[in-house]
Amino acid sequence: MPELHGLGVSPGRTAGPVHAMGAPPVLPAEVPAPGPDETERAAKALQFVATSLDELAARVTGPAAEVLATQAMMAADMTLAEAVTAKVAYGRPAAWAITDAIADQQQQFASLGGYFAERAADLADLRDRAVAWLLDVPMPGLPRPGVPYVLVADDLSPADTALLDDSVLAIVTRRGGPTSHTAILARARGLPAVVGCAGILDVPDGTPVSVDGVTGAVAEVSPAQAEEIAAAGQEERERNASLTGPGQTADGVAVPLLQNVGGAKDLTPDGAGVGLFRTEFLFLGRTSAPPVAEQETAYRELFEVAGDRKVVLRTLDAGADKPLPFLGLAAEDNPALGVRGLRTSRVDPSVLAEQLEAVARAATATSADVWVMAPMVATAEEAAEFAALVYKAGLRTAGVMIEVPAAALKARQILAEVDFVSLGTNDLSQYTMAADRMNGELADLLDPWQPAVLELVALVASAGQELSKPVGVCGESAGDPLLACVYAGMGITTLSMSAPSVAAVRASLASRTSAECRRLAELALAAPTAESARKAVAEA
Template identity: 60%
Template sequence: MSEPAGPAPLHGIGVSPGLAGGPVLRVAPVPPLPAPVPVTDPDAEADRAVAALREVVAELTRRADRSGEKTLVDVLRAQAMMADDPVLLDAVREHVLAGTDAPHAVDAAFATHRAAFEAAGGYLAERVADLDDLRDRAVAVCLGRPMPGVPSPGHRYVLTAWDLAPADTVDLDPEQVVALVTESGGPTSHTAILARALGLPAVVACSGARDLVDGTVVLVDGTTGAVRVDVDPDELAAAETAERERRTAVAATSGPGRTADGHPVALLANIGAARDLAAADGAEGVGLFRTELLFLDRTREPELAEQAEAYREVFAALAGRRVVIRTLDAGADKPLPFLHQTDEPNPALGVRGLRLVRERPELLRTQLAAIARAAEQTGADVWVMAPMVATRAEAAQFADAVHEAGLPKAGVMVEVPAAALRAGQLLEVVDFLSIGTNDLSQYTFAADRQSGVLAELLDPWQPALLRLIAEVGTAGRAAGKPVGVCGEAAADPLLAPVLVGLGMTSLSMSGRSLAPVRAALAARTYADCERLARLALAADDAERARKAVA
């Protein structure tokens, strides 16, 4: 179908499915820095700067306390900890004592932190947007201005911004904000993660979004990434009706995942702790239990008993169902204070995930012992997998360690192209594979996950990425072993049938995404999924692949 007449639509990456429209409004701007002023009382000026940061911490904490969305609460508390970092506070004081006024001292201190985070890459680079938001809020307080935030006009609208900070999302009133469009970000940015958590259609990496004049009526397709401009009332009403019908149909689905002709596809949840299970109602189990929360920001390694209790809580709640638990995915770009690792020139390619075992084998031994103890006390079907595996030898060593701990199912993550290309050999020594599409995209295209200008390379619809997924699917079929996706790609209801057609036997995602994916699979036969997979693989680029399937 051809595009309706009118201004050319904008295009970005659809990161949260759905269709919604309305007039555009932008996030309130950040107050500009005025010219520097002389500092006559350095101690008082330093206290003023630090007090501004303390006020930001207090405000973020208040927002976390009043938010009912677990994802937002976690992110806001983490951001508040960043603003309360003693190193940052000391840097602000040093700038003031050197003669810089409070707002410029805050700006300078954050600039240093920002450069360090960008240089570190990976997880820390993903937090640069958080630092920018903290800087903007603290500067506004120093200047006696309101902190930048989301408008509340009293009517429904589409929110546009360069990027959304976690704190902004607390102010999102779902009765007013119907969709999100940002110029920056990628499939793993905060905007993407939080939009999915809130169930709002969202498009990121959308060039020209901030040039839209407030009041311009747009229609946002969070599935295809299209943003239509100057939409007439009849078209908008028709789209809203279609979206209501779609949501009604999605809500009516239930039961295990399967195609229209009965081909089973396990639909699983991604979690970080037992409290996440409440949002995963309807999941057939857990496809990714991240264990990093027990380790991050710790000055000592959590003891075996502490780990076992955290794992037992999840296993007990899922007695009889599959729980795929991932061993520690940290190091390098997600540093652990108690490891005292040295700086690396390229952290994303450094000592992280299973590679930590080279230097600290006791980390894995303790964690596997804790998992085994928790599994013995519950009736869950516990599978264990390791992150950042590249070779058959690494996979074999990990599988041996898992089995020695008394755990029956050992698998590995497919996050680097080497693992995808040798999936058949990996399946000779492990019981299953799980594809992390976020990292696999990053390493396949040599594109940092948080580089806005490279966001199109990180689109999970990229045919080269799909080709690697197909390699894993083919290996799984040949070995008769399960292979799945636990990256953000699994949450896309348009892409899910393609992944099934490529040979995936399970899809793991956030709880809110389960129903749309279940409905998308139930509407297609397995032969349909295979046909759609062939169309996506044959496309020249991600945009054409998405359009061919849509």
């Protein structure tokens, strides 16, 4: 097979035989006459899916648990149940009714893009599980070859990824982008992963391949080479894990390594604290905002686990692209460019005010060094208004996320209004390249190594140095060991990532001096393409 290339989304290198995901159930060509109990059978199938996903969510932790719980809510959603009932009334048997209803919803979600496009992929998994239950055929899912293997798939559902065991060496998918569930959950498990890899489904089962989760290369190797590469990869992981202490370059320049978390259970002792505390989990699936006391309890739990380490909390990142009923937002033609993040306070300022009150109460009761930042900020005026609210609530450190080009271009003016900024490179890539972050067909444009994205990061880092204010990166790109050195060379002061990525990034930084990191940044910024930038840095 020729060497294949995709987007490396979870670092590490390994090798082994490929084995593909089992095919989803196929409806018989001939549609049977519906029975009298089709509505009941369809309801039971969806209930089975919701219950099984809830049970699975209870058995896992971290991002997988949150994603599975959300998927279970989708299966139990009354809108889907009503759509299925309508299809049955039209004369469709249960399995066909569910398939048709979900196809309609997928089309609607895909047309909206962003968050909704991601939900469209999740709906396919719900459909397959419900149809398999109704047809009484095996559930679609992971292969069981009996040997360590490289998992190959068109894409992976959250449930599939949550069920991965130690026999899976790496993941390679035909679709998916840097912020797909496959990418996020692979990073959370520390598995090398490549997404958007065209041609991977044509590789016969059992073919030994090497997988590089940084460069995105997938190549056929001999069985003997596969053993050597897998052993070398394991040795590297063990070596990285043995290196402890703060993040710093070989000449001792500090680059604190923080973690992206959704709650106390996600935080490990490794690292300097939390660089991104996602607070959405408290708000999802509710018809009203959680009370201040409930929020305070949740925030305090994490702050106590953090001890005296830094915790950077992101205020509610929801809106038209992640709809919450109590926000009272109107439907939008383009939610990714609409009322989301800090902009929701224009519609209902009480949600943000109550969240800041809860954060301040929890911070006062603990010793954590609590910083607060707002998502989706575009202007210095918005930054100043948010900072005033933070200080008014009794919190001392206010910042904003740099996620849109306008904010990056005006980073100096924004930094003049706040204490720090943090670059969300996932959204920054999306908005800079005009490429939906959930569109796997555009994965190459969403690559954080894209020259335009790197230039904006460097611009923000330069503004931070000029004003002597911290500039962090909390996008998933911070967990790329090569890119982490480039960021350090640009002047980024902190890096925040999934916990399993910390060890590899620490080792990568420790292997280079600050001068070498600056040279790597120069090489990356001078490269004409994302691929050439990555290659230049990897070979330096």
